[in-house]
Amino acid sequence: MENKPKNIPESTDDIIGDVTGSEYKYGFVTDVETDRIPVGLSEEVIRLISHKKGEPDWLLDFRLKAYRYWLTLTPPHWGHLNIPDFDYQAISYYAAPGKKKAPGSLDEIDPEIRDTFNRLGIPLEEQKHLAGMAVDAVMDSVSVKTTHREALAEKGIIFCSISEAVKDFPDLVRKYLGSVVSYKDNFYAALNSAVFSDGSFVYIPKGVRCPMELSTYFRINASGTGQFERTLIIADDDAYVSYLEGCTAPMRDENQLHAAIVEIVVEDRAEVKYSTVQNWYAGDAEGRGGVYNLVTKRGLCRGDYSKLSWTQVETGSAITWKYPSCVLAGRGSTGEFYSVAVTRNHQQADTGTKMIHLAPDTRSTIVSKGISAGYSENSYRGQVKVTPAAEGARNYTQCDSLLLGSNCGAHTFPYIDVMNPTAIVEHEATTSKISEDQLFYCNQRGIPTEEAIGLIVNGYAKEVMNKLPMEFAVEAQKLLQITLEGSVG
Amino acid sequence: MDKDILLKVSGLRAKVENKEILRGIDLEIHPGEVHAIMGPNGSGKSTLSGVLAGDPAYTVTGGSAIFHGINLLELSPEDRSHEGLFLSFQYPVEIPGVSMVNFMRAAVNAKREYFHEAPLSAGEFLKLMRAKRAIVELDNKLASRSVNEGFSGGEKKRNEIFQMAVLEPRLAILDETDSGLDIDALRVVAGGVNKLKTDRNATIVITHYQRLLDYIKPDFVHVLYKGRIVRTGGPELALELEERGYDWIKELEDNK
Numbered sequence A: 001m002e003n004k005p006k007n008i009p010e011s012t013d014d015i016i017g018d019v020t021g022s023e024y025k026y027g028f029v030t031d032v033e034t035d036r037i038p039v040g041l042s043e044e045v046i047r048l049i050s051h052k053k054g055e056p057d058w059l060l061d062f063r064l065k066a067y068r069y070w071l072t073l074t075p076p077h078w079g080h081l082n083i084p085d086f087d088y089q090a091i092s093y094y095a096a097p098g099k100k101k102a103p104g105s106l107d108e109i110d111p112e113i114r115d116t117f118n119r120l121g122i123p124l125e126e127q128k129h130l131a132g133m134a135v136d137a138v139m140d141s142v143s144v145k146t147t148h149r150e151a152l153a154e155k156g157i158i159f160c161s162i163s164e165a166v167k168d169f170p171d172l173v174r175k176y177l178g179s180v181v182s183y184k185d186n187f188y189a190a191l192n193s194a195v196f197s198d199g200s201f202v203y204i205p206k207g208v209r210c211p212m213e214l215s216t217y218f219r220i221n222a223s224g225t226g227q228f229e230r231t232l233i234i235a236d237d238d239a240y241v242s243y244l245e246g247c248t249a250p251m252r253d254e255n256q257l258h259a260a261i262v263e264i265v266v267e268d269r270a271e272v273k274y275s276t277v278q279n280w281y282a283g284d285a286e287g288r289g290g291v292y293n294l295v296t297k298r299g300l301c302r303g304d305y306s307k308l309s310w311t312q313v314e315t316g317s318a319i320t321w322k323y324p325s326c327v328l329a330g331r332g333s334t335g336e337f338y339s340v341a342v343t344r345n346h347q348q349a350d351t352g353t354k355m356i357h358l359a360p361d362t363r364s365t366i367v368s369k370g371i372s373a374g375y376s377e378n379s380y381r382g383q384v385k386v387t388p389a390a391e392g393a394r395n396y397t398q399c400d401s402l403l404l405g406s407n408c409g410a411h412t413f414p415y416i417d418v419m420n421p422t423a424i425v426e427h428e429a430t431t432s433k434i435s436e437d438q439l440f441y442c443n444q445r446g447i448p449t450e451e452a453i454g455l456i457v458n459g460y461a462k463e464v465m466n467k468l469p470m471e472f473a474v475e476a477q478k479l480l481q482i483t484l485e486g487s488v489g
Numbered sequence B: 001m002d003k004d005i006l007l008k009v010s011g012l013r014a015k016v017e018n019k020e021i022l023r024g025i026d027l028e029i030h031p032g033e034v035h036a037i038m039g040p041n042g043s044g045k046s047t048l049s050g051v052l053a054g055d056p057a058y059t060v061t062g063g064s065a066i067f068h069g070i071n072l073l074e075l076s077p078e079d080r081s082h083e084g085l086f087l088s089f090q091y092p093v094e095i096p097g098v099s100m101v102n103f104m105r106a107a108v109n110a111k112r113e114y115f116h117e118a119p120l121s122a123g124e125f126l127k128l129m130r131a132k133r134a135i136v137e138l139d140n141k142l143a144s145r146s147v148n149e150g151f152s153g154g155e156k157k158r159n160e161i162f163q164m165a166v167l168e169p170r171l172a173i174l175d176e177t178d179s180g181l182d183i184d185a186l187r188v189v190a191g192g193v194n195k196l197k198t199d200r201n202a203t204i205v206i207t208h209y210q211r212l213l214d215y216i217k218p219d220f221v222h223v224l225y226k227g228r229i230v231r232t233g234g235p236e237l238a239l240e241l242e243e244r245g246y247d248w249i250k251e252l253e254d255n256k
Helices: A012-019 A043-052 A057-071 A111-119 A149-153 A162-168 A170-176 A187-195 A436-444 A449-460 A470-483 B045-053 B077-082 B100-114 B122-135 B140-144 B153-167 B183-196 B235-244 B247-254
Strands: A034-036 A095-097 A133-139 A142-146 A158-161 A200-204 A213-219 A230-235 A240-248 A255-258 A261-266 A271-278 A290-301 A307-314 A319-322 A325-328 A334-343 A348-357 A363-372 A377-386 A394-403 A409-418 A424-433 B007-016 B019-029 B034-038 B059-067 B085-088 B095-099 B171-175 B202-206 B220-225 B228-233
Touching: A043 A057, A043 A187, A057 A187, A133 A149, A133 A158, A142 A158, A149 A158, A158 A162, A162 A170, A162 A200, A162 A230, A170 A230, A187 A261, A187 A290, A200 A213, A200 A240, A230 A240, A230 A271, A261 A271, A261 A307, A271 A290, A271 A470, A290 A307, A290 A334, A307 A319, A307 A348, A307 A470, A325 A334, A325 A363, A334 A348, A334 A377, A348 A363, A363 A377, A363 A409, A363 A449, A377 A394, A377 A424, A394 A409, A394 A449, A409 A424, A436 A449, A436 B077, A436 B095, A449 A470, A449 B095, A449 B100, B007 B045, B019 B045, B019 B059, B019 B228, B034 B045, B034 B235, B045 B059, B045 B077, B045 B085, B045 B171, B045 B202, B077 B085, B077 B100, B085 B153, B095 B100, B100 B122, B100 B140, B100 B153, B122 B140, B122 B153, B122 B183, B140 B153, B153 B183, B171 B183, B220 B235, B220 B247, B228 B235, B228 B247, B235 B247
Parallel strands: A133 A213, A200 A230, A213 A240, A230 A261, A240 A271, A255 A290, A261 A290, A271 A307, A290 A319, A290 A325, A307 A334, A319 A348, A325 A348, A334 A363, A348 A377, A363 A394, A377 A409, A394 A424, B034 B202, B034 B220, B085 B171, B171 B202
Antiparallel strands: A034 A095, A133 A142, A158 A200, B007 B019, B007 B059, B220 B228
């Protein structure tokens, strides 16, 4: 007689298969009138986008130069990724939801759009919002609302969409746009520079500590489009800002392209914390659909003793190709990168960072936690470069992989390039699995397997989660739990 | 059935990877009792505790285990826990990054949910933790550290009894709780177990040595050998084993 208890799943793989197969709850579509230009990409299309946005000539020239350069490039294939050929002529490069003129007050925002952001937990009404956070909400190609602008303006802080910044602060934008990520940087950066639509612009003046978290929420809604946002953050001498970015998209069978650029400039003794919770639609269990998240994020620590800290929690996207980097050009400047990347089903992620030490006494820290489940592939790729001038530079890298199940892959590709003998560079890496023993221990204490996996994964990622701002940390913890949630047994 | 029986194990057989380890165990435990299970290495002591707690590493191949009227073998490990079965592990597992506080909170609230009770508030829960910590003299720092991570052998065992104190089981199985303990730690751990003893709950103490039984007094001593209970007696049986070893039992059994 076989007397196996009913509720006990056959093996850890089964449990994890169930637990990691759960649904995406942001997959709805908003039914809203969309102003969309015809599909395809050409100089005409770029002129049309620039015209729609009422841009000055210098910006049109910038776009055209980038476009012509892009035509000479082919997509990079060095990532540990299988990126299917993408037909760049088959999508529309500009899609604006709702009314054609920018809404001044909340009443002018299409109620459907307001509802959308409410469902996403991002109320656009300031009084309803977390007191300590200002939000720029971007749907498809345009910013629909930026909250708390007046309160921030009193301190001289500029927080608006980049389209508005081009109109209202053209000198600042012109000075910094493309100064950290050149349009020549890579294929996707060239594409973004040619067609970028909206994104956020932040300027923190000298000596100002931004009194609230600044946040941009990106939403892809329209089908047959991509999102090409551009974010530019400048922290002047002795300034401080903490900036958050969140993103979701509807569930669709098609693959949508998201090719963004984030540029950050950090001046003397200034500090920027940039946090991302990336939850683009990841495709279904068979790997159909999902967003291709191909982004270039880089910060220039130009000032002496400046500091830039990237924290990312990556749970979404069918494909992620992303390396938020720090160029440490100021003496004694500090770069940090804290990352949790979760892949499941057929997701692929190739993500990491670059720490480029150009000046003496520069410091960098990298903590990367990969979690792979299902049939996914999860790679850490990181470069630490110490140039001859970077006397006394230090780097510490810790790179951990956690495997859930036996059909997924975890890979580590470190590139260490040290050209100054006084530099100290450390690299530690581990790979582990959730053990049957850990799960049984939790079960014996009454904790069901699904919850146990959530606990264990959150524990594993804690070092990174602790770096997120408080309001976000709780959300991100829940997201990790939900991402790995499902019915058991 | 007899309401006074807490656990009735009949003809229990179990295997691991096609090797039969338990070959017909019979055991009856009443509330208020302490049972010691002794026996040489490889006799099946840890298998018995694992099978009762529902460790998926073992497959039950026959017999039954009725726990206060419920068919224990049909329950998931977590439901066995909720119904009042607790296993103090011989080798408690480390769970990096998960604080004891979060771990125990998940455990307590899972049990409350099972009985359709609202989760404890943070305040109530911390009060409960404080009260139970005192029983095994577990200091606050340990409770805020990750589950068993970097704990010494003694701290791990103390932490097991602390969890037992929080969960208030009807039946606690202590698997080799004395292994790796120095005499001071042994006293604290045994003291904790004794403080938790009532006339409504029961304890199974699995051990190699008489030493632990000086501190936790058994009502019955069973000798397990080759997957069967071959002798049952009072505390004097443990003393006899201490003096004579297991060889005489092995000889008697092997020559049967």
